[in-house]
Amino acid sequence: MRTRSRIRLAMASAIVSLTFAGLPAQAQVFVGQLSGSQEVPPVVSPGTGTATVTLNGNFMTVDVVFANLLGNSNAAHIHCCAPIGANAGIATPLLTFPVGVTSGSFSQVFDMALSFNYSPGFLLANGGNALQARNTLFAGFANGTTYFNLHTSQFPGGEIRGQLLQQSSVVPEPISMVLLGTGLAGLGALRRRRRHDGDDSSA
Known part of the structure; x- marks a missing residue:
């Protein structure tokens, strides 16, 4: 017995x-507080917002809220790889981001193992390989060189921007x-x- x-x-x-x-992979969370003063060069705008990016395995979840823009939104992107105060090319275009508005929100999950979730230029710079592009982008998140940029009719180069900085090393998943x-x-x-x-x- x-x-x-x-x-x-x-x-x-x-x-x-x-x-x-x-246990499944644990998530990493990056947050950018959006403002015109972070644009390069800076712009004068009352616009504000928050962009939150969560990385988990191959998946990237992007959540954005924004308000008080002077122009109507017409595009939004995640850029990589440049430090605060410098510009970088588009890594991931947010093709379903709301356009023609001055306030709003956005939420989408991207499978970063898929080539079409990268801009053609970023993919080409990484040998046309989605895995290499993912590694470069995720490394950019880790070292603080990615940023979110929201473009508008009044500021085609971007009205509000925020560097995406790590907020939490790990977030245990419910499962x-x-x-x-x-x-x-x-x-x-x-x-x-x-x-x-x-x-x-x-x-």
Whole structure:
């Protein structure tokens, strides 16, 4: 009876270990506070906004809110790779970004393993290879050289811009917590079973 309990306990420990090993990739979050003063050269605009980019595996989620633009929005992009105060080419065009408005929001998930999620110039600069383009872009996020730029009718070069800076190293995914909880619950149940088996054998 005790041998079987030890086997069960070992199996439960293995389950917990595999749960940790099999957790999905953790997300990295980058945020840019948007303003005209960050444009290069700076522009005078009451426009404000926030761009949040979440990287998780091959996927890039872009969430943007903006308001009080002087011109109507006509394009938005993620640029790479340049530090604050410098310009860089377009890495990813946000083709479904709302146009013709002065306030609004945007949210979309991009699979960065797909070539069409890069500008032709950025893809060409990375050998026409989506994997290489992804690595370059994600490295740009990591070293703080990506930025979001919102172009308008009044400021074709960009009315508000923000450098995308890392806010959180890791964000545990809900599914990770579920898997971990399941493994620990199994371990606890088998420990209780072990105590119960011990009581039965001594009765």
